[in-house]
Amino acid sequence: xxxxxxxxxxxxxxxxxxxxxxxxxxxxxxxxxxxxxxxxxxxxxxxxxxxxxxxxxxxxxxxxxxxxxxxxxxxxxxxxxxxxxxxxxxxxxxxxxxxxxxxxxxxxxxxxxxxxxxxxxxxxxxxxxxxxxxxxxxxxxxxxxxxxxxxxxxxxxxxxxxxxxxxxxxxxxxxxxxxxxxxxxxxxxxxxxxxxxxxxxxxxxxxxxxxxxxxxxxxxxxxxxxxxxxxxxxxxxxxxxxxxxxxxxxxxxxxxxxxxxxxxxxxxxxxxxxxxxxxxxxxxxxxxxx
Numbered sequence: 001x002x003x004x005x006x007x008x009x010x011x012x013x014x015x016x017x018x019x020x021x022x023x024x025x026x027x028x029x030x031x032x033x034x035x036x037x038x039x040x041x042x043x044x045x046x047x048x049x050x051x052x053x054x055x056x057x058x059x060x061x062x063x064x065x066x067x068x069x070x071x072x073x074x075x076x077x078x079x080x081x082x083x084x085x086x087x088x089x090x091x092x093x094x095x096x097x098x099x100x101x102x103x104x105x106x107x108x109x110x111x112x113x114x115x116x117x118x119x120x121x122x123x124x125x126x127x128x129x130x131x132x133x134x135x136x137x138x139x140x141x142x143x144x145x146x147x148x149x150x151x152x153x154x155x156x157x158x159x160x161x162x163x164x165x166x167x168x169x170x171x172x173x174x175x176x177x178x179x180x181x182x183x184x185x186x187x188x189x190x191x192x193x194x195x196x197x198x199x200x201x202x203x204x205x206x207x208x209x210x211x212x213x214x215x216x217x218x219x220x221x222x223x224x225x226x227x228x229x230x231x232x233x234x235x236x237x238x239x240x241x242x243x244x245x246x247x248x249x250x251x252x253x254x255x256x257x258x259x260x261x262x263x264x265x266x267x268x269x270x271x272x273x274x275x276x277x278x279x280x281x282x283x284x285x286x287x288x289x290x
Contacts, residue, residue: 003212003262008184009097009117009139014059016217016262019283023272024060024099024265025053026223029082033067035224035242038267043085050090050098056269061090062120064101068194070152076106083107084114091115099141103149105132112136120265122149122194125172127179134180141219141263142176143189144168153195161200162207165190169214187217187263193225198236201227205252208259220256221265223249246270254278 005017014022026038029046033039040046050061065083066074083100090098091114100111103123109132111119118139121129125142133140144165146156158164169188177183190211192201204211211218222228228248229239246268253264253271257278264275 003215003217003260004184006184007139007187007217007263008182010112010137011117012097013184014097018260019276019279020262021257021275021279022060022263023058023275024062024263025050025056025058025272026265026267027053027061027063027086028067028101029063029065029086030067032069032071033064034069034226035267037243040086043082043089046086047089047093050086051093053269054094054096057272058096058266058269060097060099060118061094062099062101062118062265063087063090064120066102066150068122068149070150073150076104079104079107080110084110087111087116088114097139099139103129105129108132108138109136112138120189122191125176127175130176130179130181133176133185137182137185139185139187140176140181141187141189142169142172142216143194143221144191146195149194155195155197155200158200161196161203162210165204165211166214169211169216173214173216183216187219188214189219189221192220192222193227196227198227198230201225202231205255205259208256208261212260217263218261219263219265220253220261222252222256223266223268223271225249228252250274258282 007014027050097117099118100116101120105128120141124145224242224245228245230236254274257275
């Protein structure tokens, strides 16, 4: 079955009727995010960078203040100090929805209070986070991950990675609803590169349409990720750096759009153009005058 054609956010409902896609531009209030081109450094620069993405045609801005890469814990107060001024500044400066990228419930509550329309959670939907999201009334991105973020571990071995993801999302969506999250607010993200091998990432993209059976909009975040660098180089060990993965991102993002992904978190407007063209072609109906 197709994923829903609408996504309920804190202050609006977004139309995802094919061939519509939502492009979420990436801004990081960090100096250590994996791609140098998305390191804003300060909240003020994050606001400027986010507005530049809006000018390039992005429909949403996703703002984070903690790098997803492994590393020591970051205190919620420190994350709030960087993230919330950027969220509030963007909310005041643009009408597009602002997404807060955090896996900390305390930070999610603060972001909702600052006007964020979406909480983008790479933490896998812990009960504490689901309760926080329910309180904020924000839209919610639930990402697949098999343990806490920013912790190094070997990727699990899955008998069938797509079936595992379907089971994971079904269970966590049900739990989210139990804890008060509006089902219409939930989108699902397969979490490419998180607790997945390169082969898993490829298999998920190859069979991405199967995740529509979960019944929630598909949110894909693959921009400049490690698996793209590994595909381009021919090995995980020799994978190309993030700055060399732009063309590979365009190809992978177009494939995701062609398989029905509706929300795309991306660094570059060239990749967003590719997504829109691919979605339009995939949804083309010869009976309708284009």
